[in-house]
Structures are given as C-alpha cells and as structure tokens.
Amino acid sequence: MSDKSDTLSRRKALLRLSGLALGAYATPSLTTLSMARASSHASGASGPSGGRGDNSGPSGESGPSDESGPSGESGPSPMSEPSEVSRASIPSGIDNAQDCHAAGGEWNPGDDGSCS
Numbered sequence: 020m021s022d023k024s025d026t027l028s029r030r031k032a033l034l035r036l037s038g039l040a041l042g043a044y045a046t047p048s049l050t051t052l053s054m055a056r057a058s059s060h061a062s063g064a065s066g067p068s069g070g071r072g073d074n075s076g077p078s079g080e081s082g083p084s085d086e087s088g089p090s091g092e093s094g095p096s097p098m099s100e101p102s103e104v105s106r107a108s109i110p111s112g113i114d115n116a117q118d119c120h121a122a123g124g125e126w127n128p129g130d131d132g133s134c135s
Contacts, residue, residue: 109134 109124116126119134127133 109119109122113119113122113124113134114132116128116132119126122134124134127135
C-alpha cells in the first residue's frame, strides 16, 4: 500500500510542478498580448475630451530631427598616481627589514617585527 501512496504523491507533486511551470511560461506571453492589444486600440483613449466623444484622429507623422554636429575633441586624461603596494601582494614569511623593503613593504620593528 505504501508503494501505491508514494506513487500517487509523486504524481501529485509532478502535476503541481507542471502547473506552476505552465503558469510561469504562459503569464508573460498573455501579458504581452494584452499590452499589444491595448496599444493598438489606444488611439482614442488619450487627449482632452470635449464631452461629446469627438476625436480628431491620429496626428501626422513627425519630420526628421535636426542633425547634430560633431562633439568637441577631448584631451588626454591626466596621469594617475601609482598605487600603493597592498598587504596582500607582500609575500608572507619576510623576517627582516631588507627583504621587506625589497618587496615594497614597510618594516615594523617591534617585539616580533613585521612587514606591511
């Protein structure tokens, strides 16, 4: 009996998942179709109304816009300052000031001495 109930519960789960997938795929297409219909019938929906339902019809086509000239030349960008050496680029295990400076770090003399 448990095999039969497992089979039925799996079928129910698959049926629910199929229904969700179908809804997820159908919703955008239905929305697109309704928006297309709404935009094709929208010619009389906007504009001032005179109270009598008069519609002057669609406006004529607009002409081409004025041509724009070339933009001005841009100069070179200013040089940037070199970046500082980050701690991540300094190798670990440096235990003296000379190696630390060679790696581009700063030696911190202290109890243990460290390079940063």
